[in-house]
Amino acid sequence: MPSPVPLIAFQHVTKRFPGVVALEDISFDIHAGELHAIVGENGAGKSTLMKILSGVITDYEGQWSLRGQAVRFQGTRDAEKAGISIIHQELNLVEELSAAANIFLGREKRTALGLLDDRAMERAAGKLLVELECHIHPWQLVQELRVGDQQLVEIAKALSLETEILIMDEPTSALTEAEAARLFRVIARLRARGVTILYISHKMGEVFRLADRISVLRDGRRVQTLPREATNARQITHLMVGREMEAVHLGNQRQSGAVVLEVRNLSLPWTGHARRWRLRDVNFQLRRGEILGIAGLMGAGRTEILECLFGANLEPLHGEILLEGHSVRFTHPVEAMRAGIVLVTEDRKRLGVFADMTVGDNITICDLAEAAVAGLVSRRSERRLADDMVLKMGVKTAGIHASITSLSGGNQQKAIIGRWLLTRPKVLLLDDPTRGIDVGAKAEVYRIMDRLCRDGMGIIVTSSELPELLILCDRILVLCEGRLTAEFARHEASEQRIMEAATLGQT
């Protein structure tokens, strides 16, 4: 119910970063007690706006008011005092501390002697966790918890702060169905307590299930705010991208050729873990000119399969890998690379990009020997290699001498794919290649994959987004806890069937 004074009112909020306007003249209201979804592509300004609300960003133009009063936070502490908490996509917990210690971090309860009162904290934490249907012990270390439980610890922390406004940034991105369902119940309970929730997501299903109103941001501007009843997913998507999402038909009439890669009884041990095997008895084949998808929840072993194929597995594997009919066993990625198998890693920032280097250096790093004569790198041929690849991949950059970190996520990803294409691989492994990149760049990555595939490359791709696999893949394998539980040809696959196979035996 809209109250006369909005809980939060943005008035002409603008935030500029050097060279970029992240937010431009944002004005809209958030009512007390509502669940307000904020949607937009990556780079639309959602996170920036939330950082202003939570006191992370303190210098911006314009103003906003809380309960009718203009406020300007000097830091996150001010926001906490005002009752605003944020649950980041990447959780903000100290893994080496217990759940209770995390919940009371910085506000520890103390005994009369000034010592830590762990008992009191654990009691209070336990009460909060039970309330959240989180069946863990407060003294358990956070690193032992599943992602879904870790997230609830964060929510418990927010509750212990007597939060009135809770910001949730893509909270379901790492959750299983069951965990997501529990989260939705928790959200309902929070709302019953009168907590106002700002919910950032790009999953239309969730947004339409939870939200009262939906605000769409695009390129730093607020496009529109709509009540849920007055709109539909199609319209919101349209507002987000500024154009209708064309139904992509990429996979049509692709011809797959001979088997290029075969995996027989692949198992990967997991020392010191209850499951014992990261992967168990995995068998599959990949053909030339085929895109093979691997679906599965977090921790199902998607990344591990690709690491095994690339020689980047940390423990010795069991079973056999055949490349063009010959058994291969790689002990280092360089051997896989020379044999013609390359991997574009999942975590671009941590495992892919060399942040101190230029775009050009990032592209040529794997194939530098090509541009070298007697060990000395020829600047000219290196530049040619990099320039060609920038053009071929459509990397939007000020030039190959620009810093890689000045590029958007999508363009960084295109540069990294280009890096590997320079080595002319037979098999391209892509681990969640479109994670954290915007819709436009996603479509470009899809087209690149389609083109490579038509040129006869064998591609294996994993993704945390099922629709993506359904668009791209000729076949989809489904993993559940390290085992292959299903294989679908393109025409057999559906989100429903894949989800069922991915959660076999899970409640």
Added chain:
Amino acid sequence: MTSAPPSVPSRASAYASLRRALLRPEWGLVLAVAAVVVLTGLLDDRHNYWYNPGDSAINVLRQTSMLGIFSLGAAIVIISGGIDLSSGSVIAFSGSICATLMVLMAPEEMKAARLLGLGTISTAIVGTLVVGLLIGSLHAWLITVVGLPPFVATLATLVGLRSLGRAIVENVTAATWGGRSTQIQIYDSRFRYLATSVWIPAVLFVVLAGLAWLLLSRTVIGRHLHALGGNEQAARLSGIQTDRLKWLAYCISAVLSSIAGILYIGDQSAAHPQTLGQGYELNAIAAAVVGGCSLRGGVGTIPGTVLGVLFLRTVIDGVAKVIKTGADVYEGLIVGSVVVVAVAFTQFRQAGGRGKRFLSGPLGIATAINLSLLAGVLAALLAPKTFLGEGMLALITGGVTLLVLIVLRWIEGRRTGNARTAPLPSDKLRSA
């Protein structure tokens, strides 16, 4: 957040590469060296730099070359994401090995201070360089196979090699000459000429720096070393053989330290493992850091390192010229201060230090007291004999400093409004 400027890829023009060359951070160090030289010329009451530039230049050149040779190694290891704490001990150890080899091959000549054969000298030198390679390999094994952090591995050899060198020298002298000695005297003028000639260390330094520059900036290996330092995991997953690169980096560092060790025993005409190269590893690391190498790895250049060494040595020489007596006593203090100022300066230039409050809060009070005490003590130590006693002078200087700092603190406090607009870390990354 997307922040890519929407522009088409363009071929680098000559203008752009000139612009990049002019924007290189090394120019700041060139200016700093020039400023130090000019200041020294002005402040030194004998004006040595004007009237007698040759001697000063030769002295600075000698010191710069000796320190520079093994600082190159420190820089390469730091750029590759590691750290080599052992160079001072490697200098002492390889110097001792070189002298020991000469004693073993020519015991009579060494004892009687006669000339050694050229074969003896060159064999001793080659043997020492091989020992350097072995030390580097030991570091690489400890780090890549055993899995020790580089800090720990090289800390172990820092402590261990010096004492091993001493034990070898004592035992070899006892066994060959019958008298146990903690050092070996070196009389051979041809061997000593290696160091005393000045031009040999200088040319060696220039050649080695040139090779190191070529390696780091022009070869595949150099690019891979940068990649390894910048992001080791990504480097491994890019098919870079990180373990071999580390082996190379630590070997380069150890061999360069061995070369320095040979030069130092020539310079000092003795191999005294207990004192030789004591603490030099930190000077080398300091030079690399002043020259722009980041201890996080991945960032740094050889020209920067060379300038870092030059800057360090000119400052030390300058202070020695200005305060005349006991300048070597202050060497450590100078190196420490230069590192703090140079690195802080670089960081503020990158991140914008304006609006930052240096003296706020209780730590600010402690800092004001700290700096005032330092100023007072320095005044008492360095003061020319005047009508005031040292104690009085220290008191006055310290008091004035404290007063100035309190005023600064007050001014900073009034700037609260500005502090808010200081860019956040995330913004800085964007602008970088």
